[in-house]
Amino acid sequence: MKEEGAMSEKKESLHVETHQMACGDCSCNQKQRKINSGGGNAVYSLGMIGALIYYLSTASGFWVGVLGVLKAIVWPAFVIFELMKYLHL
Numbered sequence: 001m002k003e004e005g006a007m008s009e010k011k012e013s014l015h016v017e018t019h020q021m022a023c024g025d026c027s028c029n030q031k032q033r034k035i036n037s038g039g040g041n042a043v044y045s046l047g048m049i050g051a052l053i054y055y056l057s058t059a060s061g062f063w064v065g066v067l068g069v070l071k072a073i074v075w076p077a078f079v080i081f082e083l084m085k086y087l088h089l
Helices: 004-024 026-034 038-057 062-073 074-086
Strands: none
Touching: 004 038, 004 062, 038 074
16 A cells, blocks of 8 residues: 555656656746746836836826826836837837
């Protein structure tokens, strides 16, 4: 009985290892992807804080400040739009 359990565990372990090697975009490799995703979040966060400070310091009223907060959240879209406009794409 114990041998069947050990064989079953070995088969399951082999299946998981094979699946992890074959599948590059599934949740089983999520741990590996989390380790490599720290730099972009830091850049986005610093950019968002800088944009938030800029938009709030130039706001002339409450609703302009609220709009500034929303712009600070989506600032990469503005950057890409201006870049594509500059490159005539």
